[in-house]
Amino acid sequence: MRKLIYGINISLDGCCDHTKFSGGDDIHDYFLALMKNTDTVIYGRKTYELMVPFWPEVARTQSMDSATNAFATVFASLKRVVVSRTLTDTDDPQETIIRDNLKEGILRLKQQPGKDISTGGVELPAELIKLGLVDEFHIVVHPVIVGEGRRLFTEMFLPENVGLKLTSSETLSSGCIALRYSSGNMNDDI
Template sequence: MRKVIYATNITIDGCCDHTKGIADDELHEYFTELLRGMGLLAYGRKTYELMVPFWPGVAKTQSMGKATNEFAKVFDSIEKLVFSQTLERVDDKNTTISRAKPEEEILKLKQGEGKPISLGGVALSSHLIALGLVDEYHFVVQPFIAGEGTRLLKGITLPATLGLKLVESKVFKSGCVALKYVKQ
């Protein structure tokens, strides 16, 4: 059975906005290593359009620093699944569009063999978290209070408190803290 892993940057006050935080070499190296273990990246349309074509473009041009370029290469090499009812086509060779209900598709993929499925973004991930389909969480807590922005699980009611067990942590020079949790 495949694991479903949710990984995100989050501020101290719960903001998951990609523009609020640090994106230095150390964090790119952390997320690159995490991506290396993934077999599939699953996104909603909004997150997908933030990531593609930007990262495949960086992978092709190698126009950023060493750690960022490596992240882009690894990201570009992984199969992607984008859930959308409106996206008509994708230009990325490794991307498939799904019109299925995300929970049904993820459950089906989870029951198969292969490397873990990585979730990105907030809306799709929040929905799948509420349904109990996420097995592992990687939060990189940014040393900021944003005061605004997209929040994880906003507008979502969990059926019960979700118990997690901390299994790993790492403090970065920037003050960011990576926390890895598994579902209890």
């Protein structure tokens, strides 16, 4: 079974609003390495509309620095799944929409052959965590306190704690700390 991996950038005080802090080449390199091991991304409508068409356009034009262009190229090659009740059908053969039965739809994706699956954002991942579907968490903590902005999972309610196991940590050249946790949902030998 494929792993569902959640990746996000946050500030030291838990802000996940990407406009409140900046990333560098090391951040793009970190997420590029993660994306190279995936072949599908899953987003809610809001995150989807932030990521697409931005990254496919950067991939097409190669208009940014080399690290960002490399990330964009890999991102543009991925299959994209959008969880939304409001989006109309897509004409892009790389994209599909899940409108209902979220748990069943994600379990079907996880059972298909292929590489890992990635997700990002806040609302959809919170729902996926509540459903017990996220297998790994990749959280990059930026060395900045922003004092304001959207915080990670402030609206999420869980009936019980979700225990995680730290599987690796890395200090990036920018001073960011990349933390990798396993949820214990999957047997690593599968």
